[in-house]
Every structure is written in C-alpha cells, then in structure tokens.
Amino acid sequence: MTNRQRIACWILTLVAWHPTGICYADDGVFAEVVRPVFQQSCVKCHGRDGKVKGKVDLLEIGGTADLVSDLERLETIIDVLDEHEMPPEKEPELKPGVREQLVLELRKLLHAGATAEKGYAPTPIRRMNRFQYNNAVVDLLKLKVVVFPLPEKMMRDRSGYFRPETGKMPGRLVVSSRQLGKSALIEPRLAGVGPFPQDLRAEHGFDNRGDHLTLSPMLMEAFFKLSRRIVQSSNFDKRTVGIWQEFFVPPAEKEKIESEVRERLRVFLGRAFRQPVEKGLLESYVGYVMGQLKSGKEFPGAMKEAVSAVLASPQFLYLYDKPSEGNEAELLNGYELASRLSFFLWGSIPDDKLLELAGSGKLVEPEVLVEQVRRMLLDRKLKRFCDSFPAQWLQLERIISSLPDETIYRDFYYAPPNYRTSMDMMMEPLLLFETVLIENRSILEFIDSDYAYRTPRLRKWYGEPTKERLGGPVTLNFKRQPVSDKRHGGVITNAAVMTMTSGPDETKPITRGAWIAGVIFNDPPEPPPADVPPLEPQEEGAENLTIRERFAAHRERADCAGCHAKLDPLGFAFENFDPVGRWREKYENGRQVDASGTLFRRHRFSNVVEFKQAILEEKDRFTRAFAEHLLSFALGREITPADSPALDELVAQTISDDYRIRTLIEGVVQSAPFVSRSSGISRKTSSSGESKSAITEKQ
Structure with missing residues (x-):
C-alpha cells in the first residue's frame, strides 16, 4: 500500500x-x-x-x-x-x-x-507575508531584480556559494548583512517601489502563521498602490522583466490580437492564481485589456494594467485551502498540494513543473511527490527557505537589538558609527544550518558539530590565534574549520545566542533557559507573573554573590518556583559564557562559575560540555521538537494534539535514517496533516x- x-x-x-x-x-x-x-x-x-x-x-x-x-x-x-x-x-x-x-x-x-x-486544525485563510509576496512577484514576472528591500533576509550571498545541486558547501565564502552591516551592497530592485510593513514572527512561531496574516482595508489599499508602483517603475521593462518578450511585446498579427491576449492571460493567470483560471474570470481580464487598447493605450501599457490588477487580486494575495465537503478530512488536490509545497520550501508560487504535474494528477502520487521534493531541495530557490526558517526558529532577530555595554565591551564595537561583532556572530548558526541542509547531515549537529564557519574576527573572539585581516563591515569572509573544543560547535553555545539572551552588562540565565526550552525542546514557558520584580542590582555589601545566589529570592516565591526549577538548570548551564559569548572561569568578583544542574531530573551535568551531552541523551526529544517547528512552518499554523500520530511517525523515520534533515523534510511533505484538507474542526x-x-x- x-x-x-x-x-x-x-x-x-x-x-x-x-x-x-x-x-x-x-x-x-x-x-x-x-x-x-x-x-x-x-x-x-x-x-x-x-x-x-x-x-x-x-x-x-x-x-x-x-x-x-x-x-x-x-x-x-x-x-x-x-x-x-x-x-x-x-x-x-x-x-x-x-x-x-x-x-x-x-x-x-x-x-x-x-x-x-476526524481531521486537523484548519489553517486560517491568510495573505502572503512580505517575504512571500516579493518572491511570488519575482517568480511570476521572472524579474531579474527584487521588488523591494527585504531586511528580514539576515544573510546575503556575495560569492555565489549557495549551490545545493552540488551537495556541498564550499570551504570559503563571502556574505553580508543589511541589518548589521554597511549598506554599500544593496540588491538591484525596482525603482521607486517601497515595501509594506514587515510581518513579525509569531511568539514561539513563524511569520507565516495564518492567525497573524490578516488583511485590513488599509493594507488592502496599500497592496493596490504597491501593484501600481511595480508596473509603473522606471526600470520595469525588458531589462528586468523576464517575461517581457512573451507577455508585453505586441503580437505580430494585429487581427489576432484578442485571441493572443486571451492565451497570454490564460497562462499568466494560471500561474498567478496557482490553478487553471475559470472562463468567466479570464474573459473579464481579456475584456479589461481590450477596453484599454480601444481607449488608445499602447499594448505594453494595457498588459501592465492587467498585471497590476492581478497583483492586487485576492486570488493572488490569499493562501487558502478549500474546506472538505463533509465533516472528515480529505486529501488535497494536485494544485493545492503544489501551492503548499512551493510556499513551504521556496516561499513562493509553484513553478511550471509543479503546475504541470498537478494538472495531470501525478503530483499526488507518493513517488512523484518525493521526486519533486528532492528536485526542489536541489534548486537554488531553496535559499529562500534558508532565509526564512532557521533565523526564525533560532529567534536570531534578537541579536540585532542586542547592545552590550560599550564601556565594558569596547571591542564588541569595532567601527564607527555602530558596527558590531554581532554581525559575524549572527552568520555562524545560519551557515551551519545551510551546511546541514545542503549536505544532508544529521540535525543533531545543531546541538554539537565538529566544524563551524568563522571569520577572523570570530576566531579572535573565541580566543583562537589569527593573523588575517578581521574584515567588515561591508562583507564578511567565512572559512570552514574543524572544531575540537566541545564547548563550541552547534548552535546553542554560539556567541550570537549567548549575546542576545544576555543584558548589557550581565548574563540572564532565565532568558537563556527559556530560549533552550522554546527553541530546542519546543516547550516555551509562560510569561512570568506581572508582579514579579526584575533581578535587583547588586546592593552594597552583596558584591561577592554569584548570579545563582542572587536568584535565590525569586526561587523562594511559590508562583515562581515551578518555572525556576525548570529553567534554572537550562540557563545556568551557560554561565561560563559572559554577556558577549566569551568563556570565563570566574566572575569579576573572583567567585567560581557554577554551571552544574540536572536536565529533566535525570541527567546530571557539571559544565556546558556535559550539558550538551545530556541534550544528546535526549536526542529523540529534540528531534520531535524540531519536527514540530518544521511542520508548524510548513502548515502555517500551530501544532495541535491531532498532529501527534503524524509527528511520531516523522520522528521514527528520521531516527531510522541517522537523523538526516532531508528525511525529515520529505516526511513532513508526505505526512497526513500536510497532504490533507482540513475538515474545519478547531483544536x-x-x-x-x-x-x-x-x-x-x-x-
């Protein structure tokens, strides 16, 4: 079967x-x-x-x-x-x-x-987020430039290193960052086209969540104006628009102009709306274009008007599944499956191959579906998945606003006016994720890896000798290197995570523990009670206390004890890393750092190396959590108990193939929640x- x-x-x-x-x-x-x-x-x-x-x-x-x-x-x-x-x-x-x-x-x-x-929680009808909209317009028109700047793309490829078809990441590469670096290298884009506001990541989730992507009247008007600015851009022409010749150039035989317009729009609307266009809707667009031509508008201008209407159309903007006809879940049809798959891995509309297979009915066949997933994983558009999922999973947007105390950590700020080492830090876990994905490695390397990508500045930051130019702030030169020091490797002890979960002048063990609970185990804590005071600054005479001792008062509160019992071991495990991610054995007062604890009341550890090993003892629990994150991203909704059987199967498949990431991705795409249309039940x-x-x- x-x-x-x-x-x-x-x-x-x-x-x-x-x-x-x-x-x-x-x-x-x-x-x-x-x-x-x-x-x-x-x-x-x-x-x-x-x-x-x-x-x-x-x-x-x-x-x-x-x-x-x-x-x-x-x-x-x-x-x-x-x-x-x-x-x-x-x-x-x-x-x-x-x-x-x-x-x-x-x-x-x-x-x-x-x-x-009898089914799964429905994903609410939702619009594309800003990242998806840009990608969809680029793919629909085959643009050679981006539509507008995308700050949410945290790492930009400056050396052409991202080639998933090779199955190998290069030893050296060059990247840049718009948020933290110098904006000397900005991607070519449509002139005069500005973005609508960025869609923020859902708390403990992603920016593609259906319950967050609503469309107010004001935003609908903004989409309409945006669609006009796109086609009216001064460089929206044959130099930047890949379909210019086949779509905007007037047909040679003027007597057949209406039939040619109809055929061009049939193909274009089918791609834009991700399914064959209904005859009545097609004729409405044809009539609109012909009316523009009869009023004296040039052919390219008339077709631009049609494109503008499409880009502001609900059929283009909205992502939705038709509800099942009865009270039970049903399998998606080919076109629905093509859209769900393409927005998962490419953050965009399906390509012609997916639509062709959807139309023939073959995409729903398991062998064909897996074949297409593997094709998509080798396509360079996979970079969009890497630009979206890992940064949100790791909550790396927090490093952008991290500002360590300049008087204490002067070398963190290396160039005026405010260029920071956090730019180098942020790239390290993202490059590790891309390596695991492109080389189809084990997801356990997110916990502990024996290699890393680092710049000379990062090597110096971690205490390694380097004679190379430190680089920045325009571009960063990363080199793949072995990691033998078990304190490093993986994402959890990365300097970016350590810095973004600290305050300006001291670490925050509870914040670090909450990050581990939410990101690594997908078990985020509830917000603290409203009346819980922050950790008091050190009072006079208390300079000799450690942070663990200062937290004692919080742990004594009945309404705080439960969370502290859970989060303290997770957070204090990292106390040897200071607020900017550098190793220390003692506090400034000379007291020895105590990083000991017990994970899940079973695994005792005395330092961060043993803590990482304790997590690996619970590797199947981490696999389940990572699978939940991935499935939630793929479906655009929260995970519910109804998804539990599918998740258990996903985890078993991944374990059986040495925890390889592509096995997990293929399993997500073949899982019952992914290929099913919701019955409309709520959790x-x-x-x-x-x-x-x-x-x-x-x-």
Whole structure:
C-alpha cells in the first residue's frame, strides 16, 4: 500500500471513530495502569479535598472517555510525566518502569483520540507575508531584480556559494548583512517601489502563521498602490522583466490580437492564481485589456494594467485551502498540494513543473511527490527557505537589538558609527544550518558539530590565534574549520545566542533557559507573573554573590518556583559564557562559575560540555521538537494534539535514517496533516484552561 493510499484509508476510518467508541476497550488499561498512579501520586494536589492545582482535577477523570475528551489536557499530562516534571521533586518518585508504561499507554490513547477528531486544525485563510509576496512577484514576472528591500533576509550571498545541486558547501565564502552591516551592497530592485510593513514572527512561531496574516482595508489599499508602483517603475521593462518578450511585446498579427491576449492571460493567470483560471474570470481580464487598447493605450501599457490588477487580486494575495465537503478530512488536490509545497520550501508560487504535474494528477502520487521534493531541495530557490526558517526558529532577530555595554565591551564595537561583532556572530548558526541542509547531515549537529564557519574576527573572539585581516563591515569572509573544543560547535553555545539572551552588562540565565526550552525542546514557558520584580542590582555589601545566589529570592516565591526549577538548570548551564559569548572561569568578583544542574531530573551535568551531552541523551526529544517547528512552518499554523500520530511517525523515520534533515523534510511533505484538507474542526481547548508550564509552576 502506498503512503497516499494509507493516508486515504486512515481518513476513511475516521468516520467510524468517536471518543466514546475508543474507551470501553481500554478502560481495563485505565483501571490497571492509569488510575492507580493518579490515585497514589497525583490527586493529592489535583482533586482531593477540593485542592485543584493548575486547574486540573484528576478526580473528574473516571475512565478513558474522560481522558480522550480533552486532548490538550491529555497531552499536557503526558508531557509533564515524560519530562519528569510530575510528580513534583519533593514528592516520592514513581517506581522504575511505571512512568514509562504510563506514558506509553497514555500516548496510545492520545493517538486514538486524535484519530477520532476526524481531521486537523484548519489553517486560517491568510495573505502572503512580505517575504512571500516579493518572491511570488519575482517568480511570476521572472524579474531579474527584487521588488523591494527585504531586511528580514539576515544573510546575503556575495560569492555565489549557495549551490545545493552540488551537495556541498564550499570551504570559503563571502556574505553580508543589511541589518548589521554597511549598506554599500544593496540588491538591484525596482525603482521607486517601497515595501509594506514587515510581518513579525509569531511568539514561539513563524511569520507565516495564518492567525497573524490578516488583511485590513488599509493594507488592502496599500497592496493596490504597491501593484501600481511595480508596473509603473522606471526600470520595469525588458531589462528586468523576464517575461517581457512573451507577455508585453505586441503580437505580430494585429487581427489576432484578442485571441493572443486571451492565451497570454490564460497562462499568466494560471500561474498567478496557482490553478487553471475559470472562463468567466479570464474573459473579464481579456475584456479589461481590450477596453484599454480601444481607449488608445499602447499594448505594453494595457498588459501592465492587467498585471497590476492581478497583483492586487485576492486570488493572488490569499493562501487558502478549500474546506472538505463533509465533516472528515480529505486529501488535497494536485494544485493545492503544489501551492503548499512551493510556499513551504521556496516561499513562493509553484513553478511550471509543479503546475504541470498537478494538472495531470501525478503530483499526488507518493513517488512523484518525493521526486519533486528532492528536485526542489536541489534548486537554488531553496535559499529562500534558508532565509526564512532557521533565523526564525533560532529567534536570531534578537541579536540585532542586542547592545552590550560599550564601556565594558569596547571591542564588541569595532567601527564607527555602530558596527558590531554581532554581525559575524549572527552568520555562524545560519551557515551551519545551510551546511546541514545542503549536505544532508544529521540535525543533531545543531546541538554539537565538529566544524563551524568563522571569520577572523570570530576566531579572535573565541580566543583562537589569527593573523588575517578581521574584515567588515561591508562583507564578511567565512572559512570552514574543524572544531575540537566541545564547548563550541552547534548552535546553542554560539556567541550570537549567548549575546542576545544576555543584558548589557550581565548574563540572564532565565532568558537563556527559556530560549533552550522554546527553541530546542519546543516547550516555551509562560510569561512570568506581572508582579514579579526584575533581578535587583547588586546592593552594597552583596558584591561577592554569584548570579545563582542572587536568584535565590525569586526561587523562594511559590508562583515562581515551578518555572525556576525548570529553567534554572537550562540557563545556568551557560554561565561560563559572559554577556558577549566569551568563556570565563570566574566572575569579576573572583567567585567560581557554577554551571552544574540536572536536565529533566535525570541527567546530571557539571559544565556546558556535559550539558550538551545530556541534550544528546535526549536526542529523540529534540528531534520531535524540531519536527514540530518544521511542520508548524510548513502548515502555517500551530501544532495541535491531532498532529501527534503524524509527528511520531516523522520522528521514527528520521531516527531510522541517522537523523538526516532531508528525511525529515520529505516526511513532513508526505505526512497526513500536510497532504490533507482540513475538515474545519478547531483544536480542543483544554478544560483546565492552563498550559503545562502553568500547571507545573503551581506545584
């Protein structure tokens, strides 16, 4: 049975499932495995004598039906058990093997409940974000320039190094940054065309999230004006527009002009709207162009008017899936699949090959779909994926606003007026990501790699000897080099991450811990209570305290203890890195740095090298988290419990192929949530009204 047939059969079986139909066969498991643990270790704080911490009353759960009736609550219970957050540290630990068996049985129920939901959370209808709009216009018109400047592109290729078709990154390359570097090298663009406001990254998400990309009347008007400025640009002509000859040049036979206009528009509209254009709509555009010609407008001008109308059309601007006709999920058709695939990997409209396969019905065939994914991964338009996903996943926009104290870290600022070492820092993790992707390496190298790309300035920053010119601020020369020092390698101890999670003059362990929790484990903490004061500056007589000792007051607060217990080990593991990412053994007061802790109450570590090893001991957990980030980006929505079975399958596939990134990407594209059209169901809201972080915080 092919993958698509398996998914189709799975969708058909959804009709026969319902949570109440799941439970009775498994109530024996509930009575023998689940209830005894709840009664012995949980209800003391979650239901007994009216005590309900975290708004989770486990005494309300009388059987399997109650468990699967609220999948978010069930998923939260699984997570806090699996991560050893429950029972709390002060309570007796579960007997060996009990926790593992309980998590296993609860996961089975979660999968059954997810199946019973008959589909997935819908992705709201959404417009293209600014990055996607630029790419789509460039591809539609085959522009040889960009439409407008894109500051969200954090790293620009200045040496032509990005060649995924070779399967290899070069040993040396040159890059630049618009945000942090000198703007002497600006990409050629359409004259007089300015961008609309940048779409910001969703909190703990991405800038392509459907629930963030709305279209107000003012923005709709801005799109209309933008479409006019594009075609009216002084350099919108045969020098910059790749389709000029085939679309804008008047046909040789004037008596056939209407039929020629119709054919040109049929092809153009099909590409712009990502599917064959309906006859009535096509004739409307043909009539509009012919009316322009009859009024005396030149042929190129009339066709420009049509292009302007297309670029402001909802059919072009909006990304959406048609809802399924019934209450069950359905498989996407070829054109919907082509759009979802192209906006995932290329951040743009499908190319002619994808549309051709969609029209023939072949794209939905699993073998053809995988073949196209592999083709797209070798295309240079893959740079757009690298310009979008990794920087947002790593939250690297934070390094742009990081300003260490100039009086303490003078060498951080190396050229007037304000050029900073953060430019070099920011590129290092991005180049590592591109290397893993182009060379199809293991995603575990994001945790620890034995190589890195560094500039002479970065080598000096990390304490390595260098005689080369430090470079900047216009372009940066990076060289691939081996990394034998286990304190470095990967993304988590990169100087950019260490700097952007610090304050101007001291580290912020909680911020660093929250970054690890959200980025590496996809388990971001809740915001702190509104009345929690910031860490007080050192008072007179307290100069000899370490940051860990100064945090003691926060940990003593009942409403803070839960988060501190979770985040402190993650953040203090990096205390040997100062606020600008350089190594230190002692604080300025002479006290020894203490970076010890325990990860998930299981893996003890005494330094950051052992901490990285502890994360690798939990490599499957990281793989699951990274898969969630990737699937969320691909779908343009949050991950919900209904996606859990597909994610488990993705993780298993990736593990079986040595954690290679392309195996994970291919798995995402073939997964049931990716190839399915939503039934329009919404996520089940937890009856507790509380997230896992809020629940554990109150223990």
